[in-house]
Each structure stands twice: as structure tokens, then as C-alpha cells.
Amino acid sequence: MGKFQLITKGLIKENPTFVLLLGMCPTLATTTSAINGMSMGLATLFVLVLSNMAISATAPYIPDKVRIPAYIVIIAAFVTILQFIMQAFTPDIYKTLGLFIPLIVVNCIVLGRAEAFANKNSVVDSACDGIGIGIGFTFALTLLGLVREILGAGSAFGFKFISGDGILVFVLAPGAFMALAYLIVLFKKVTAKKGE
Amino acid sequence: MTLCLFAVCIVSSALLAAVYAVTKEPIEAAEHAKTISAISQVVPEFEGDPVSDTIEVAGKKYPYYQVSKDGKPVGYAITSSASGYSGRVTLMVGITADRVIYNTTVLSQAETPGLGAKCTEPEFADQFKKWNPAEKVLKVKKDGGDVDAITASTITSRAYSLAVETAVAVFDSIMSGNAPDIEAASGATPECSGEEAENQETK
Numbered sequence: 252m253g254k255f256q257l258i259t260k261g262l263i264k265e266n267p268t269f270v271l272l273l274g275m276c277p278t279l280a281t282t283t284s285a286i287n288g289m290s291m292g293l294a295t296l297f298v299l300v301l302s303n304m305a306i307s308a309t310a311p312y313i314p315d316k317v318r319i320p321a322y323i324v325i326i327a328a329f330v331t332i333l334q335f336i337m338q339a340f341t342p343d344i345y346k347t348l349g350l351f352i353p354l355i356v357v358n359c360i361v362l363g364r365a366e367a368f369a370n371k372n373s374v375v376d377s378a379c380d381g382i383g384i385g386i387g388f389t390f391a392l393t394l395l396g397l398v399r400e401i402l403g404a405g406s407a408f409g410f411k412f413i414s415g416d417g418i419l420v421f422v423l424a425p426g427a428f429m430a431l432a433y434l435i436v437l438f439k440k441v442t443a444k445k446g447e
Numbered sequence: 448m449t450l451c452l453f454a455v456c457i458v459s460s461a462l463l464a465a466v467y468a469v470t471k472e473p474i475e476a477a478e479h480a481k482t483i484s485a486i487s488q489v490v491p492e493f494e495g496d497p498v499s500d501t502i503e504v505a506g507k508k509y510p511y512y513q514v515s516k517d518g519k520p521v522g523y524a525i526t527s528s529a530s531g532y533s534g535r536v537t538l539m540v541g542i543t544a545d546r547v548i549y550n551t552t553v554l555s556q557a558e559t560p561g562l563g564a565k566c567t568e569p570e571f572a573d574q575f576k577k578w579n580p581a582e583k584v585l586k587v588k589k590d591g592g593d594v595d596a597i598t599a600s601t602i603t604s605r606a607y608s609l610a611v612e613t614a615v616a617v618f619d620s621i622m623s624g625n626a627p628d629i630e631a632a633s634g635a636t637p638e639c640s641g642e643e644a645e646n647q648e649t650k
Contacts, residue, residue: 283560313455314448321455328459332466339473342481346555404561419599422561 254379261383267360268391268431269438274360278392279427281351285408288396290344291351292389297333298355299388300381302326303369307377310370322365327356360388391434398430482512489541489550490514490522497524502621509617520544523621525614526554531606533557536566538607540575540614546622548578551611556603563603571597571604575611585612 267273277295282288305325313321334352337345345352355361364384369377400406403421405413420426486497493514501510511525521544528537534557541549551572558564565571574595578585586592587604596604 309455313451317448317452321452324452324455324459328463331463335466335470335474339470339477342477350557416561419561423559 254375257376257379258383258386261380261385261387262390263387263442265384266387266391266438267384268388268395269435270442271360271363272435273363274358274388277351277354277358278395279424279431281348282392282396282399282427282430283422284400284404284406285393285397287347288392288394289389290348292385292392294333294337294348294352295355295358295360295388296382296385298326298329299361299364299385300378301329302361303364303377303381304374305329306365307369307372307374318370319362319366322362323356326361326365330355360384395427395430395434398434399426402426402430485539485552485554486512486514486524486541488552489524489539491541491543491549492516493521502617504617504620509613511617511621522549523618525617525621527610527613527617529606529609529613531556531558532563532600532602533559536603536606536610538610538614540611542614542618546579546581546615546618548575548580548611548615551575551607558600558603563597563600565597565600566603566607571595571607578611580612580615585609585615 261267263270265271268275268278274295277291281291302322302325306322309321309325310318330353333355334345337348337352364380368380372380397407399421400408401417403417403419403423403426405411405417418426421430483497487493494516495514497512497514499510499512501508503509509525509527511523513520514522514524522541523544524539524541526537526539528535530536536556536558537554538551539554540551543549553567553572556564556566558566584592585594585608587594587596587601587608589596589601590605592608594604594608
């Protein structure tokens with residue numbers, strides 16, 4: 252598989268949100284607006300690429316029995332680094348996402364890619380895989396956030412285009428499930444046509 | 448095996464320590480800038496640096512900042528909080544020396560987006576500007592006060608009003624130099640069992 256395919260497969264064929272259905276906690280919780288969803292996606296992308304590379308590089312030296320704890324330590328280290336950096340340089344985004352940043356550690360996408368891909372592929376391939384899956388996740392979260400924001404608040408990326416409120420339920424938790432379900436249906440329909 | 452895990456931990460913590468050392472100052476600077484900008488939003492124009500202090504009212508500690516102009520204290524920025532619909536709503540309340548609320552700003556809140564989170568918007572928050580607690584009651588209209596609640600978010604509006612009321616109580620203690628027994632200062636949670644939606648018709 253070429254490097255380019257490694258990146259694109261994360262976007263469509265193995266999209267972590269719409270196809271693999273991984274990392275549902277941050278997906279549902281942070282996508283109250285397009286900006287929030289996108290920030291969460293980019294934060295995960297950052298951790299995913301670095302942890303994939305680190306795990307791919309160290310995998311041959313880590314005995315099988317302790318690999319999961321070792322991966323978790325590596326992922327947690329990168330997440331904490333990200334947290335410090337966000338706190339220092341983007342305090343506003345940190346304020347809205349602060350609670351969910353530490354949860355990237357237990358995001359199954361990150362550990363899933365480490366276990367399924369990074370520990371048996373080269374550093375460069377793992378980086379590409381991380382970028383692909385990360386972009387796919389960012390794309391999915393931004394889309395979901397955008398849909399919820401348009402329906403729920405009548406705005407897109409913070410720009411309001413209707414006066415007053417939207418359909419409030421879409422900003423709340425139940426709306427997250429509904430919007431996600433319909434987006435998955437739509438995604439399946441579009442990709443199924445392409446496959447034939 | 449153990450050694451390997453140990454090595455991973457050592458390297459990770461070394462990396463963390465390095466990043467922490469580098470980002471420590473920017474983080475502090477960002478926090479400080481946030482505090483200063485919150486203070487200057489809620490009090491009238493002042494000179495020099497705000498003097499920070501803490502006061503204990505009814506067993507709870509409240510940090511506050513005193514700002515001065517021409518050597519006279521012109522205002523106090525008081526931090527107070529109350530339980531909202533989802534966690535605490537923390538405010539910075541600016542009160543001028545003549546016991547009138549100058550302005551308020553939200554330091555942190557986790558209210559429902561689209562409902563309670565509207566307490567950060569001027570539509571709601573601006574009603575507290577130039578609010579004289581001696582003339583108007585800091586309670587939502589539903590509870591017999593003068594605060595216009597956010598539609599469908601009475602709990603948040605109550606918390607906001609209570610936090611402002613607490614700040615006024617703290618201000619009184621700062622002025623009198625002792626801690627009077629004021630109900631609001633105990634940080635009592637407004638008693639609400641229903642959901643926000645039940646207040647849909649409140650206005």
C-alpha cells in the first residue's frame with residue numbers, strides 16, 4: 252500500500268467515526284459546535300501521529316507482555332504535553348476542551364492504531380496512518396459539529412445566520428446521537444455507491 | 448521486562464518535565480492575563496496593579512482584587528460562585544466603592560450550550576451593569592426578584608444571581624472589616640429538582 256493510500260484510507264474506507272465507530276466518547280461530547288469538534292479532532296491527530304511514530308520505533312524493544320502499559324504511558328505522555336502546550340498558547344480552546352483533553356489517553360482510536368498498525372509497521376508508514384486516521388476523525392467531528400451547530404444554534408463556525416434559537420435538542424446529548432446516526436447512514440449510502 | 452517498562456516511564460517523564468519547564472511561564476502569563484482582563488472588565492478605570500487579597504465570609508474564602516485611582520480605592524473585583532445546572536458558575540463581580548455593581552463576567556461555567564451557557568452573553572449579563580443592590584433584588588423574577596432569567600434556564604439564572612448576591616455580601620464584609628451572618632454568603636445551592644425544560648414558559 253502506498254503512502255498516499257495509507258492517508259486516504261483513514262478518511263473514507265476506515266474512517267474511525269463513520270466506519271470503525273471508535274472513539275465515540277469525544278465524538279458525542281465535544282461536537283456541540285464545528286469549532287469544538289475541529290479542535291478535538293486536531294488534538295487527537297497530533298497525539299495519534301506522535302504516538303504512532305513513537306510506538307512504531309520502540310515496538311521491537313518492548314516485550315509483548317508489557318506492551319499495553321508501555322503504550323498507555325507513551326500516549327499519556329503525549330497527551331499531557333499537548334495539554335501543557337494548549338494551556339500555554341491557546342487558552343481559549345483549552346477552556347472549552349480542557350475536560351476532554353486528558354480523555355484522549357483512553358480514546359480507543361489511539362490505542363487501536365498502536366495495536367493494529369503501528370507496532371508492526373515502519374515509522375513512516377505509521378506516521379502516514381496516524382495522519383490519515385487523524386484527518387478522518389477531524390473531518391467527521393467537524394462535520395458532526397457543523398450539523399449540530401447549524402440545527403441547534405443556527406450558526407456555522409460561530410457565525411449566526413438566524414436570529415433566536417435553533418432546535419435546541421441538537422446541541423444537547425440526545426441530538427448528538429441522532430445527528431451521528433443520520434450522518435452514518437448518509438456516509439454508508441455515499442460510500443456504497445462508490446464501491447460498486 | 449520490568450526494566451523495559453521502567454525505561455519507557457523514565458523517558459516519558461523526562462520528556463514531560465522538559466515540556467513543563469518550557470511551558471510553565473507562558474501558562475502563568477496566560478492565567479495572569481486572563482485575570483487582569485477579567486478585572487479590567489468589571490471595575491472602572493484604575494491605576495497601577497490590582498491588589499489581591501482573600502477574605503473569609505461565613506467560613507468560606509473569597510479571593511478579591513482591590514483597584515485604586517488617585518490613591519483611593521475605586522472598586523473591588525470579587526470572585527464568587529454558585530451551583531448551576533452543571534457544575535459551578537464562577538463569576539468575577541466588580542463593585543464600586545459606593546456599593547453599586549459595575550459589571551460582571553463569567554470566569555468559568557459548564558452550563559448547557561444553547562441554554563444556560565447564554566449567561567455569558569451580553570443579553571443576560573448586561574442587566575447587572577450599574578445594578579444597585581439597595582434598590583433592586585438579586586433574585587430571578589420567578590422568585591420575586593428583579594433579574595430577567597434566561598428563557599428555559601432558570602437554574603443558571605438563579606446561580607448567577609446568587610453568585611452576584613454573594614459577591615455583594617463579601618463586599619459588605621470587606622467594607623465593615625468583619626464577617627456578618629449573611630445567608631447568601633454560605634453559598635447555598637438554589638433548591639431545584641425539576642429540569643431546565645420545565646421552565647420553558649418563564650419570562
